[in-house]
Amino acid sequence: MRVLGLILIIITSFFFTGIVFRTKSIFSGRKGRSIFQPMNDIWRLMRKGSVYSQTSSFIFRIAPSIYFASVIIAIMLIPFGGQKGIFSFNCDFVFFAYILAVGKFFNIVGALDTGSSFEGMGASREALYSLLAEPAFFILMGSFALLTGYTSFSDIFISIHFGSYISYAIVALAAYILIIIAMVENSRMPVDDPKTHLELTMVHEVMILDNSGFDLGLIFYATNLKFAMYGAILANLFLTPGKEWFLSIPIFVVVQILFAIIVGIIESFIARFRMNHNSQFIFALTSISLIIFLTVLLMVGKFL
Amino acid sequence: MSLSFYFVCITVIFVLLIIFSKESWSGNIALLAVLLNATLSSYIAFNAVLGQPFLEVINGGSIFGDIPIRIDALSGWFILMMNFTVLTGILYGRLYINHYLNKSAGIQMHFISYIINHLSMIGIFCVQNSLAFLYVWEIMSLSSFILVIFEYRKPEALRAGINFLIQSHVCILLLTIGFIWVSSHTNSYDFIAIAQYSASINPAVSFVLFLVFFIGFSIKAGFVPFHTWLPYAHPVAPSHVSGVMSGVLIKLGIFGILRTLLLVNQNYLTIGYFILAVSIISGLYGVILAIIQHDLKKLLAYHSIENIGIIGMGIGLGAIGVGIQSPFLAFAGFAGALLHTLNHSLFKSLLFYGAGNIYQAIHTLNIDSMGGLIKKMPQTAVLFLIAAMAISGLPPFNGFISEFIIYQGFFEGIHLGSITISTVLILSIIALVLIGGLALLCFTKAFGIIFLGQQRKQFDQEISESETSKLLPGYLVVIIILIIGLFPQIFINLLIEPVKLFTGSLIIDFPVLKMTDNLQSVSIVTWSFIVAIAIISIIKKIVVPKDRIISSPTWGCGYVAPNPKMQYTASSYVRTYRKLIAPLLIMNKKEEDIKGVFSSPIHSETHPYDKIEAIFIDLPLRYLNKILAPFRVLQSGYVRHYVLYGVIFIFVILLFSLLNNAWIYLINLLKQI
Incomplete structure (x- = not known):
């Protein structure tokens, strides 16, 4: 039964970006395409041939596969309600963050491998932004470890109990942080605009300018998976143990859809930041997560 | 006959052999000597790590007294670690030095110092008599000074060497003060006297004693703000020496701090906070400066400071664990620190060997003039990539394992102690995360700019891959890196005895079990990761039709005449940062203004x-x-003046001791009146 989480995340990933696009079209007064259209595009890409730059080496060719594998492994660490993930051990969230970093490492060197100045630019930004977003996630998990006394995803999510009202505040803040981290990690608004048409202002999109065919499909699909993965973490905040599967699966799906709609709304109404404001914005997440940490300190009575 | 005698004998015989043999043979003779010394000491050290300490006492005559040679688990661990790096160092170095043959470069002297340096490091790990320890330490400093100034004809090499020599002696001065302090109270040079003395004094005084030793050793280890010799000494030394220095030599400082922690009796909690604070600053500062360096070896030198910081964080965590009587924290801290010591010696030496290969291929270390080397030197590139990922702490390599162990301690400790501990630990977590992220930024830059893209500068000579025998030591290191990264649980068992020395009465069986279990899971996930990559690659191979894979120039976003100069450089890559x-x-900037409509070439430097x-x-x-x-007047440059100063000095000393009695007489007389 441990694979249930993985299966659900994969299913969600099929329509997640579709919902985001649909939300955006509705807000801009268009009818919008089918929610499975992004998946169709990926499927078509995967069957196409590839063009490789003459400058690039084998690094460029294996980078997308490693990136995709890292996302898959990261998903396998996510629990589902009371159900543990496929892999579960102490401090698995540390491994989670580091395995995603492996993917990012190859994404970045893959971009540098083409020798294109645009892709170097994107790589530089990606490296900096993801490094700035990292502390917030760790402080968040540290706060949960302090609150529950456990240090693994599944134990933490099982034993987070919504006893007092302050817990709700914490969960709300945690959800906010996770959403923003997901936006940063997936290079969406307000940090990066995937629909921009100017290479100079891109972050993630410009890194994959030279990828094509199967590789590009892998990268796009990995983005979908990553969204669904963060959605699953969010859902776990609301899946209290003891619920039957016919309750927890609907909760999971509803949270994912809500998350997708929120992403769509954010993208419809917020403009992209100026590049030099991004770092401040991302690092500000750390201070919000520190507020969570202080609240938890207060809750567990360490101030007394 | 004592065992130590054999070591000295081997070294002396081989030193003589090198002196009386041809220059081109000296590398191989040195290899043999290192191999013999390493095998012999590793055997003893391995037993010590498994729990059978070695002890022998040498009679040092009336000056030294008895010199105890003790190899406990801690010494054993460090000796094993050191032997491996020194061995790969000489395997690499004997070929690296070949480029300097027949240029009267002092190759024999270099290899003699290398052997002596190795012996003196073994000595430092096991000699437990303070006076003898200082002697061995001095031999180590002098021999490494000679190793550093191998290219003594370059003024910057000599300057860096002298900088290193002076800072080493500040370190020795502080150690001497500490040792004299203790021995003047106990009349014994044995290390045990330090423990007895510090147990008998006020904790505050004991802390000062600890501080004297700590600062002394941290000059060697390179903790901020005592790190300044590192970025000078590493770039000028030959690559194998940089590898050994960064991998092993600075760990002597870590060893010293750990030894002091065992000997000087103090409040572990306070010490833990102190070490943690110093280490966080070192770790962050090291990596922050590493990113903006353009000299490859200087960049690596700053990374040594960063990794010393990570090791120190482990030691600090362990000390806090002992302070609050938490076996898991103590185990995670010390085990993480000791394992990271080994890990750093592996990937850092590998990086320096890579830097050596690059330097000998293109004769520059400036990152901004490299690029595209992966096509010319594919094997060096792969070795460098593995080391770069390992030092950034990424799975499936060894750097991740030790950082993961330390992380576990941090997260486990967060809910154990008081608010102070929780706050300190969350700050440490932030620091460790930032260090990891910054290291990733730095090594994507280093690897990406050096090896990928197109060549940024044309060189006169043909660039070619190093010969296989020179890559061999690198492959040896990679094997160990992979073993630690993929089967980490094995190494926990080797760490039990060394950690037990620190945890003392705490029972660490349960933490060991928990950690082994956990690392087992990590090992499984890591393997699955590799399997997943393999599966995806196979699917890709099947799905993508072979005849539809085309090669074409990099997409220039519409621009059709790109050239290598338009690529992102190391400076532009880290500009936002x-x-x-x-x-x-x-940042010292030198910029020229553009003059006229058709400007002549201008230069700007940072x-x-x-x-x-x-x-x-x-x-x-x-x-x-x-x-x-x-007082500069005194430095006349005439030898006869200096002899005169010597004579005056001796005279003054004599006069002082002669007059000593007169003074006492006079004081007594005054008292009587």
Whole structure:
């Protein structure tokens, strides 16, 4: 039964970006395409041939596969309600963050491998932004470890109990942080605009300018998976143990859809930041997560 | 006959052999000597790590007294670690030095110092008599000085060497003060006397004693702000020496701090906070400065400071664990620190060997003039990539394992103690995460700019891969890196005995079990990761039709005449980052204005400078120079004057001791009146 989480995340990933696009079209007064259209595009890409730059080496060719594998492994660490993930051990969230970093490492060197100045630019930004977003996630998990006394995803999510009202505040803040981290990690608004048409202002999109065919499909699909993965973490905040599967699966799906709609709304109404404001914005997440940490300190009575 | 005698004998015989043999043979003779010494000492050390300490006492005559040679688990661990790096170092170095044959470069002297350096390091790990320890330490300092100034004809090499020599002796001065302090109270040079003495004194005084040793050893280890010799010494030394220095030599400082922690009796909690604070600053500062370096070896040198910081964080965590009587924290801290010591010696030496290969291929270390080397030197590139990922702490390599162990301690400890501990630990977590992220930024830059893209500068000579025998030591290191990364649980068992020395009465069986279990899971996930990559690659191979894979120029976004100069450089890659942390840096910029409509070529240069060095080293030195300027007259340059000063000095000392009795008589007389 441990694979249930993985299966659900994969299913969600099929329509997640579709919902985001649909939300955006509705807000801009268009009818919008089918929610499975992004998946169709990926499927078509995967069957196409590839063009490789003459400058690039084998690094460029294996980078997308490693990136995709890292996302898959990261998903396998996510629990589902009371159900543990496929892999579960102490401090698995540390491994989670580091395995995603492996993917990012190859994404970045893959971009540098083409020798294109645009892709170097994107790589530089990606490296900096993801490094700035990292502390917030760790402080968040540290706060949960302090609150529950456990240090693994599944134990933490099982034993987070919504006893007092302050817990709700914490969960709300945690959800906010996770959403923003997901936006940063997936290079969406307000940090990066995937629909921009100017290479100079891109972050993630410009890194994959030279990828094509199967590789590009892998990268796009990995983005979908990553969204669904963060959605699953969010859902776990609301899946209290003891619920039957016919309750927890609907909760999971509803949270994912809500998350997708929120992403769509954010993208419809917020403009992209100026590049030099991004770092401040991302690092500000750390201070919000520190507020969570202080609240938890207060809750567990360490101030007394 | 004592065992130590054999070591000295081997070394002396081989030193003589090198002196009386041909220059081209000296590398192989040195290899043999290192191999013999390493095998012999590793055997003893391995037993010690498994729990059978070695002890022998040498009679050092009336000056030294008895010199105890003790190899406990801690010494054993460090000896094993050191032997491996010194061995790969000489395997690499004997070929690296070949480029300098028949140029009267002092190759024999170099290899003699290498052997002696190895012996003296073994000595430092096991000699437990303070006077003898200082002697061995001095031999180590001098021999490594000679190793550093191998290219003594270059003025910067000599300057860096002298900088290193002076800072080593400041370190020795502090150690001497500490040892004399203890022995003047106990009349014994044995290390055990330190433990007995510090147990008998006020904790505050004991802390000061600890501080004297700590500062002394941290000059060697390179903790901020005592790190300034590292970025000078590493770039000028030959690559295998940089590898050994960064991998092993600075760990002597870590060993010293750990030994002091065992000997000087103090409040573990306070010490833990103190070490943690110093280490966080070192770790962050090291990596922050590493990113903006353009000299490859200097970049690696700053990374040594960062990794010393990570090791120190482990030690600090362990000390806090002992302080609050938590076996898991103590185990995670010390085990993480010891494992990271080994890990750092592996990937850092590998990186330096890579840097050596690059240097001998293109004769420059400036990152901005490299590029596209992966096509010319594919094997060096792969070795460098593995080391780069390992040092960034990424799975499936060894750097992740030790950082993961330390992380576990941090997260486990967060809910154990008081608010102070929780806050300190969350700050440490932030620091460790930032260090990891910054290291990733730095090594994507290093690997990406050096090896990928197109060549940025044309060189006169043909660039080619190093010969296989020179890559061999690198492959040896990679094997160990992979074993630690993929089967980490094995190494926990080797760490039990060394950690037990620190945890003392705490029972660590349960933490060991928990950690082994956990690392087992990590090992499984890591393997699955590799399997997943393999599966995806196979699917890709099947799905993508072979005849539809085309090669074409990089997409230039519409621009059709790109050239290598338009690529992102190392400076542009870190520009956003540099702007962010500008307050922490000193950037010396030299820019020229564009003149006229058709300007002639102009140049602009930026040189990063260490702000802490400017404040802690340069500023005091300037004042010192001002104060000492009037005495410059004494430095006449005539030998006869210096002899005269010597004679005057001896005379004054004699007079002083003669007059000593007179003084006492006079004081007594005054008292009587």
